Amino acid sequence: MLLYVARRLLQIVPLLLFISGVIFLLLHLMPGDPLYRMLQDIPHLRAEDYERLRRLYGFDDPVYIQYGKWLWQLIQLNPGYSREYGQPALDIIWPALKNTLVLTLMAVAIGKSLAILLGIFSAIRQYSVGDYLLTGLTFIAYSVPAFWLGLMMMIVFSVKLGWLPTSGIVNADLTPGTWEYVMDWVKHLILPVAVLAISEIIQVQRFMRSSLLEVLRQDYLTTARAKGLSEQAVIGKHALKNALIPVVTIIAVTMPRVVGGSTVVETVFAYPGMGRLLYTSIMGNDYVVAMTVVMIIAVTVVFFNLLADIIYGWLDPRIRYQG
Amino acid sequence: METAERQEGYWSIVWRRFKRHRVAYVGFFFFVFLLLLVILGPHVVSYQLDQVSLGERMHAPSTAHWFGTDELGRDTWVRIMLGGRVSLAVGLLVGFSTVILGGLIGILAGYVGGAVDNALMRVVDLIYTIPRIVLLLVLSKLAGPGLLNIIIILVALEWTNAARLARSAVLSFREQEFVLAAQCLGASQGRVMLRHLLPNSLAPLIVAATLDAGAAIRAETTLSFLGLGIQPPMPSWGNLLTHAATNIFIAPLQVFLPGLFIFFALMSFNLLGDALRDALDPRLAQARR
Numbered sequence: 001m002l003l004y005v006a007r008r009l010l011q012i013v014p015l016l017l018f019i020s021g022v023i024f025l026l027l028h029l030m031p032g033d034p035l036y037r038m039l040q041d042i043p044h045l046r047a048e049d050y051e052r053l054r055r056l057y058g059f060d061d062p063v064y065i066q067y068g069k070w071l072w073q074l075i076q077l078n079p080g081y082s083r084e085y086g087q088p089a090l091d092i093i094w095p096a097l098k099n100t101l102v103l104t105l106m107a108v109a110i111g112k113s114l115a116i117l118l119g120i121f122s123a124i125r126q127y128s129v130g131d132y133l134l135t136g137l138t139f140i141a142y143s144v145p146a147f148w149l150g151l152m153m154m155i156v157f158s159v160k161l162g163w164l165p166t167s168g169i170v171n172a173d174l175t176p177g178t179w180e181y182v183m184d185w186v187k188h189l190i191l192p193v194a195v196l197a198i199s200e201i202i203q204v205q206r207f208m209r210s211s212l213l214e215v216l217r218q219d220y221l222t223t224a225r226a227k228g229l230s231e232q233a234v235i236g237k238h239a240l241k242n243a244l245i246p247v248v249t250i251i252a253v254t255m256p257r258v259v260g261g262s263t264v265v266e267t268v269f270a271y272p273g274m275g276r277l278l279y280t281s282i283m284g285n286d287y288v289v290a291m292t293v294v295m296i297i298a299v300t301v302v303f304f305n306l307l308a309d310i311i312y313g314w315l316d317p318r319i320r321y322q323g
Numbered sequence: 324m325e326t327a328e329r330q331e332g333y334w335s336i337v338w339r340r341f342k343r344h345r346v347a348y349v350g351f352f353f354f355v356f357l358l359l360l361v362i363l364g365p366h367v368v369s370y371q372l373d374q375v376s377l378g379e380r381m382h383a384p385s386t387a388h389w390f391g392t393d394e395l396g397r398d399t400w401v402r403i404m405l406g407g408r409v410s411l412a413v414g415l416l417v418g419f420s421t422v423i424l425g426g427l428i429g430i431l432a433g434y435v436g437g438a439v440d441n442a443l444m445r446v447v448d449l450i451y452t453i454p455r456i457v458l459l460l461v462l463s464k465l466a467g468p469g470l471l472n473i474i475i476i477l478v479a480l481e482w483t484n485a486a487r488l489a490r491s492a493v494l495s496f497r498e499q500e501f502v503l504a505a506q507c508l509g510a511s512q513g514r515v516m517l518r519h520l521l522p523n524s525l526a527p528l529i530v531a532a533t534l535d536a537g538a539a540i541r542a543e544t545t546l547s548f549l550g551l552g553i554q555p556p557m558p559s560w561g562n563l564l565t566h567a568a569t570n571i572f573i574a575p576l577q578v579f580l581p582g583l584f585i586f587f588a589l590m591s592f593n594l595l596g597d598a599l600r601d602a603l604d605p606r607l608a609q610a611r612r
Contacts, residue, residue, distance in 0.1 A: 148585060154571060264549070297454050
């Protein structure tokens with residue numbers, strides 16, 4: 001097992017180099033001048049100053065040299081400056097990461113736990129009215145694009161009912177720490193959390209249902225019933241433990257979204273998180289920020305994939321890894 | 324004496340099962356209805372795509388403008404129908420191309436095996452490894468807006484699914500007698516792949532095509548909504564929503580309608596995919612229940 005983990009960890013390094021290399025190359029093939037913002041801000045910049053700046057930032061170097069320099073900086077945990085904001089990239093990313101974590105952790109906690117409960121209900125009451133209703137609803141909801149769902153909720157709760165704000169994170173004129181501030185912050189979170197939680201439910205509910213149905217067919221459950229255990233104990237103690245194994249892995253695999261956020265939902269609700277930052281930094285040729293965000297997402301993806309495999313082997317002793 | 328009953332062919336069994344499937348009818352009806360609507364819809368009214376009428380900005384639906392008008396007084400019915408042509412075309416073309424490209428690559432990998440298989444499957448793995456949203460954003464910014472560009476990007480990212488399905492199908496019957504028979508009769512590798520392996524791996528590929536088409540429409544409308552993908556003046560269900568969303572307090576119906584059509588399209592492809600999966604592979608259908 002330890003050997004397996006060590007081998008997988010070693011594989012991560014070339015994988016991350018590959019991902020960063022591809023994205024770095026693609027970003028540098030893009031049209032648009034990274035110095036454009038600076039030219040706008042300083043209109044009296046002369047042509048020779050411009051050339052000097054290009055040399056200073058190394059934009060005239062071949063791409064692989066630029067990549068090497070970037071990589072060396074990243075290893076020293078200093079990804080560089082955002083050209084869009086003129087601040088260290090980490091100072092831009094940190095608040096966005098905090099915002100996204102608040103949003104996605106709430107959505108995941110609500111969405112995944114509801115999904116597991118609903119999945120268990122559907123499996124125990126297979127072919128009941130409730131099961132059909134849930135299966136039908138998740139099928140319909142699966143065909144609803146997330147950005148439209150967000151806009152529809154906005155129409156109902158903001159436009160028609162006027163209960164909730166449409167966008168942003170908190171009203172600027174409120175002072176932090178007051179009760180009004182917290183309430184306003186919560187109100188801003190409700191709609192985006194709801195949209196993200198619904199998409200979590202759609203993905204996990206079906207999975208939980210089919211996983212539990214699979215287990216319910218097993219012989220050892222008949223044994224448990226034959227021993228005279230109550231139905232509650234059979235399901236809760238014997239069936240659920242095994243049915244949750246694949247669900248836990250799915251949850252681990254989808255966890256990187258917690259860090260990366262959702263570009264679509266954050267854009268619809270103008271929520272300043274990682275997904276939106278990824279979008280705006282790519283659109284604005286802010287390479288340093290874009291690359292750092294990409295790397296943060298890539299590292300979490302790779303890490304959680306490994307974690308999922310380890311958890312799977314740990315929970316299910318039938319699976320053995322070879323070193 | 325001749326037997327009265329002819330052996331029923333595979334496709335006629337599939338067709339019979341498909342017809343029995345109620346869900347299939349709903350999905351198929353939805354799809355044909357949408358297709359006819361976007362083809363005929365614009366001709367029913369006399370407005371043009373970019374016919375601006377500043378006196379009628381963001382009007383509610385009326386007998387003159389069935390779906391109302393947008394922020395420049397353009398007729399929303401015409402815009403949604405023409406946008407639908409674009410969005411549906413993207414879906415159909417991408418679904419079709421991913422399956423042809425991915426199917427051929429998967430059959431090649433599965434049949435030839437060895438180093439070719441290894442190399443092709445590594446490419447598939449690597450495409451899966453890079454976060455999808457990052458690739459979509461970077462590639463569509465790089466390629467620039469345009470119908471052809473978005474189709475190429477989506478095909479380049481989505482063919483992997485069909486390739487995996489075709490490869491595993493081929494692996495499951497590569498060693499069977501009919502392949503050996505064809506080889507013994509002197510069929511070339513290409514002929515074995517195209518005449519014997521391809522028809523036998525069609526079932527999962529057809530399902531994949533339907534689901535890929537839905538996924539492509541979802542991706543295109545999302546990208547177009549974000550301002551990438553299809554861009555004005557060409558309409559798409561996605562970019563119609565972008566401007567409507569800024570006026571959500573004045574004309575919420577203009578936000579509701581384009582999205583409703585995206586929902587119908589995704590729904591019809593998903594229903595069709597589900598029904599086709601049941602019709603083509605009854606074992607799979609039973610296992611899922």
